[in-house]
Amino acid sequence: MLIIIVKKHNIKVIFMITLFLFCLIIVSSCKNILTENNQTTTVSFREIDSKGLNPENIPTQKVIFRNQQSWEIFWEKYGKKVAPQIDFTEYIVVGVFLGPKPNPGYGVEITRIQKVDSQIVVKVVEYVENPNLGYADVIVYPYHIVSFPRTEGEIVFTVEQKFRDEE
Template identity: 30%
Template sequence: MAVISGALTLSVAMGRAPRDKKEGGAMEDVAKLAATEASPSFWRGAQSGVSKPDIRVVKEEKAWAALWKEEFNTEAPKVDFSRYFAVAVFLGLRNTGGYGVEFLTPVAEKGKVRIAYRVKSPGTGSFVIQAFTQPYAIQLYRRTPLEVTVEKGD
């Protein structure tokens, strides 16, 4: 029994990430900004009301409600904007299905947080729906005191 207990203690201790020396400071571990504890914290789809590419950073309830009303003609999901902010990426009108948005790990650079995203495209010869689509993705992130920029990544 002591061997099992010791093995469990060792495996738990080894699985822990080292503490960031700057924890709670301005240069917090930005890789952990994605709000995984909020449910839901991520929305994506192939149909929105946005026909041109657009990026939005939403930090307040009024803008959040307007985004959902204007682009999806529905009520906005509940979000605690004292703890979170949202990044919405709209790809605009596409001729087929198979497109999407993938958010990359946030990176701290020069006192700012850079949130990059990748456009996912259908592969050559892929079977996709032959219909117009307007792909989008929306991700919640934990609030940060740093300035946030959003851009297309690699």
């Protein structure tokens, strides 16, 4: 009788292990299907500005410029000089503005732009003060503006926060 109980227990264990492995195979194959279907392409970009505006007047925001008119209106309102020339038939401009921050430990940088299927993903690193470092008490207005080749699709921003001076 004891032998039969052990055998039934072994059958249950073998069944559970088999079921677990089967589920693991199914889940891993689904992950491969999802990642294979995403068409991801890195998009080259160039910096337009990170110093030429009066950023103290610009609210915290992410901006997208697809035409000359909106670009010039923005620059007239916030710029210290004439707006940089952009050929909007060839390029799109995006920018990130953090608003006022209490010290130079804060900053922002657009680090990568990728086309993922039909979306353009703008990857942003927002630097925050490192609690292990000291900073001058100076109000800063971090921002970064870049352009990239014109492409169709929804533009989305993803933001990652890092401590300043952290690699």
